[in-house]
Amino acid sequence: MPTTTRQEALRHLRTSFAAAGIDSPALDARLLLLAALGIAGAELAATPAEPLGEAGSKHLAAFAARRLDREPVARILGEREFWGLPFRLSPATLEPRPDTETLVEAVLKTLRAQGRADAPLAIVDVGTGTGCILLALLHELPQATGLGIDRALEAAQTARGNAERLGLAARAHFIVGNWSTAAAGPVDVLVSNPPYIESAVIPGLAPEVRQYDPLLALDGGRDGLDAYRALAADAPRLLAAGGLAALEVGEGQDGAVAGLFAGRGRITVHADLGGIARTVLVEADR
Helix, strand or coil: CCCCEHHHHHHHHHHHHHHCCCCCHHHHHHHHHHHHHCCCHHHHHHCCCCECHHHHHHHHHHHHHHHHCCCCHHHHHCEEEECCEEEECCCCCCCCCHHHHHHHHHHHHHHHHHCCCCCCCEEEEECCCCCHHHHHHHHHCCCCEEEEEECCHHHHHHHHHHHHHCCCHHHEEEEECCHHHHCCCCEEEEEECCCCECHHHHHHCCHHHHCCCCHHHCECCCCCCHHHHHHHHHHHHHEEEEEEEEEECCCCCHHHHHHHCCCCEEEEEEECCCCCEEEEEEEECC
């Protein structure tokens, strides 16, 4: 109701979300309230007794209904922050997740250790989605250029729009296609967050993932490793001597993925903040 105060609305949302089994009811309630009212957190803290008003009440009710239908907050708001940068989403893209920043960190750390962070590197991002991995790297590597490839036209268009908004469009190109035929080597850095969930597991995923993330970006085949096999087979053609391949992996997949790249160079595994092995990085032989 328009006369409901901000504090009352926040409390009601939090209770409703918790009762629905939503994992982060307090945070989600706060983010949606701020977005519905178009205010910052500091203003909410200073004016908790302020009524929602007609427009704010209507926006908040619509947002709450979508969240109770288990639509993720980032999809309701239309964007998600990654590497400190805002990325617009679409139904054809995964929602960027903090775990994936492990891959960006691993690539940057390795390139800096090699003294190549200021070199004119060529980067290919396979299954680019929002473009978050490629664009985060280009943001940190001023001389690098990149190609993002996705099988979904809408995903490639979303990534291109993100590049334009971030001022990186001059160094980033996005195309639609099968990466194995669309990418021409050799490249200095190959990155990918491929589909890695076992097909049989997908029906049991959380509604936020199962209903709203694109199946094309989730389904990794019977054992979740289909995309890695294809990448390992094509890596010799795509990677320049001394090049890097950095791949996100699912929990417990690091050993199998590292095994697929055995004999291709030095392999390291990098854990996310939760201690889960999240990125397999291959430094190709020179």
